Amino acid sequence: MGSPAVYSATMNSPQDILEHVFGYTQFRGPQAEVIDTLMAGRDALVLMPTGGGKSLCYQIPALARPGCGVVISPLIALMQDQVEALQAAGVRAAFLNSSVAFDEAQDIESALLHGELDLLYLAPERLLQPRTLGLLQRAQLSLFAIDEAHCVSQWGHDFRADYLQLNCLHEQFPNVPRIALTATADQRTRAEIATRLDLGDARHFVSSFDRPNIQYRIAQKDNARRQLLQFLQAEQQGNAGIVYCLSRAKVENTAEWLNQQGFTALPYHAGLPAATRAEHQRRFLREEGVIVVATIAFGMGIDKPDVRFVAHMDLPKSVEAYYQETGRAGRDGEPSTALLLYGFEDVVKLGQMVESSEGSEEHKRQERARLNAMLGLCEITSCRRQALLRYFAEELPEPCGNCDTCLEPPQTWDATEAAAKLLSCVYRTGQRFGAAHVIDVLRGSENEKVRKFGHDQLSTHGIGTELSANEWRGVVRQLVVRGYLEVEGEFQGLRLTEACRPLLRGEETVQLRKLPPKAARAETRRSAAAADLTPADEPLWNALRACRKQLADEHGVPPYVVFHDATLRGMVSARPQTREELLGVSGVGDSKLERFGDAFLAVLRDFSE
Structure with missing residues (x-):
């Protein structure tokens, strides 16, 4: 983004880095323990829900330990997202993948060898090339982070064959600590990750799978388009979201229909040209209020924090897939909704997909069992969150009070x-x-x-x-x-x-x-991001959002890379008037204060007058 990094190699305490680079005052959940494990040179296997702060678990020790942290990530989009956000925070980060020009790649490799990089993101297929492994052997490395580690599991829903060869890191770099991270893995998948990545001695950190900010709603289809439109018009005007469909044709038809209804909707599936997919993803990340209609090809690693809803127009094939996909909503911790519409035709279609797959009989049996568990979640009359967490061997003592069966008990x-x-x-x-x-x-x-x-x-x-x-x-x-x-x-x-x-x-x-009656019209809700603002606060809120959008456009990054919604709300609440006061708002670190602070302070001072 053009400005020099403010991160200093002398700032090597994880707590210092948390405060000055990332702008937060305290760690969440097991983050501190995970970081301490890596700081001591030990391996870790981390299960943490989407939005739980997994990235900091390896970004901070990569900065605090000598050398460069290498992050293995399955998607180009995720690398670009994370590197943009890190650079905005003053971290020397880069990625190497097929989108990087030859000359630029050589500059990045040179920076790595000269100790001028803090974090380097690589796709698994790039990492496994002999030339790349040779390059890494000549560099000082602080750690390896294997993100989306469930891709190693043949039982998982995002299996990637390249991940199976990542055990070479243990053999070729025995003294570099490794951390494997995922948001979704049942006990079988967890064991497979540990075995296939040679993480037998790793400490396991399993966070709660609960995402209390997500409201889970599941309904039988009764004119699914009408149900979706009612949901969007009543509750999600102007919000970003994802609508999942089972087939490519349905993706394109649904996107076209939503555009006719006045929404900005973009299709995304593997059959579209790569340039179209990249453009639709870019618009989703950088524009506000865009809806992406997608097959499951879209979403893994999408680091957009302010997705306010995820709607499924068809039944997901497993509880793991449902949890992973709904977890793309509300990564910022703000209220969000997961709406699923399902019908028995989905069950037939998914059953046929299982039977016609090339997997072994054992694999097909497992897929059938997972489909049955997903159907059970749909038809249960007790708290959905309790059933969802129980699937991941976690007990919620009381009903959640924030799912459809708690809010409107079914007949x-x-x-x-x-x-x-x-x-x-x-x-x-x-x-x-x-x-x-x-x-x-x-x-x-x-x-x-x-x-x-x-x-x-x-x-x-x-x-x-x-x-x-x-x-x-x-x-x-x-x-x-x-x-x-x-x-x-x-x-x-x-x-x-x-x-x-x-x-x-x-x-x-x-x-x-029982089969549910016709869905009643939901009450119109204000946008979740502005839900706890008073009417008097809204002009300042809108002015801060406009300031953020202008800065984001100037720097060519998504708005949330400048500041998250929660940070803007912190400004509305605290009304800081000086740089020192602004630094006290959660999410404002040294680098962002330097780059963006004056623009936001000008808006805040205007409103104080």
């Missing part, structure tokens, strides 16, 4: 008798058959498989004719997600758990979700 029916019938049938068929077969027995089918196993002779044969097969599938999914049943084995057999005993003994009742 339910007493399913105690139906649940008891289902559980009894699972038991009597031997706890080894899948849902389809158990439902056939309940509904009195006399097909070949039912007769082959003698299940037409069971006392539970034909006792469930009052519900359709679809309704029974809903009962199965909800009992699985509530922990009464589990799915396991080669054929996804249903098994009873200990939790079902009170239900079978008649000591417990269970309420399950």
Whole structure:
């Protein structure tokens, strides 16, 4: 951005760097412990939700330790975002990827060898080139950070083959500490990350997966376009957001339709020319109020903090994918909404995608189980956040009060008798058959498989004719997600758990979700960013935003690289009049004070008069 860096090599205390470079006074969650681990030269595996502050866990020790930190990142967009933000904070950061011209790449390599870089971002395929590894062998390195580490897992939803070879870092640079970071990994994926990256001795840091600022809402489709339009018009006017669709054609049709409704909507999917994708991403990052309509090809590593909503027009294929995608909303900690609209046609489509994939039978079985867990989350009647966190082995003691089932409890029916019938049938068929077969027995089918196993002779044969097969599938999914049943084995057999005993003994009742009525019009809400401002504050708020936009355009960066919304709100609240007072606002570090402080102080002084 043209100005000299203010970061000084003598400023080597992590606390000093946090305050003077990044403008914050205290660490959050386990950040300090992670940084201490790396400062001591040890490895770390970090699970922290999107927006939880993962980047500081490696950026600060990279600055505090001698040498340059090397960050392995899967996406060019993420590298550019992070390097722009670091340069704005006065850090000597650069990236090497296919977008960098030859001469510029040579300058960056020279800066690395002469100790003039603090952080260097590389794609895994670039890092693994013998020439790059040779270059790094000649440089002084402070650490390796492997971002989006779930890409190493073949069970994960963003698998990247290049990540499998990153264990070479342990072999070729045994004295350089490594940190692997991800926002989403169940226990199986976590174990695979540690094994494949040779992180057997790494300290594990698992933060809470909870994102309390995100309001989760899930509804069955009932004219999905009308539902989306109602949501956007009532609550999200002028806000940036992402709308996910399952197919490329639906992405393009939905974007075109949103533009006709008066929104600025841009399509994004892997079938568009690279230049178009880059331009749409640039506009999303730098303009305000842009909606991107995308397949899941868009989003990983997008470092835009003020995405106010993520809407799914189709069912995600797993809870991990849903959590990762909804986590792109509200990275700044401000109130945000995740809206999911799903229908049984999604289930059919995703099921067909699983069956036609080239994965092994074991992989297909795992994908089916993940799809069933996602459906269970959709159909549950209790707190969505509790169920979501339970999936990641985390317990939330009380309902969250900020999801649709907490705010507007769904209509339910007493399913105690139906649940008891289902559980009894699972038991009597031997706890080894899948849902389809158990439902056939309940509904009195006399097909070949039912007769082959003698299940037409069971006392539970034909006792469930009052519900359709679809309704029974809903009962199965909800009992699985509530922990009464589990799915396991080669054929996804249903098994009873200990939790079902009170239900079978008649000591417990269970309420399950009914199909919802037509969605009611939501109350219009003010933009989340301005939600806690008084009407008297709004002129100053708008003036500060205009100042930020002008500076961002002048420097060719997104507005949030100048300051986040939370920092602008801090200025509105504190009304600083001097540089010293402005430095006391969270998010204002030395470099940003030097570059942008006078412009913002001029606005603040105008309003004080």
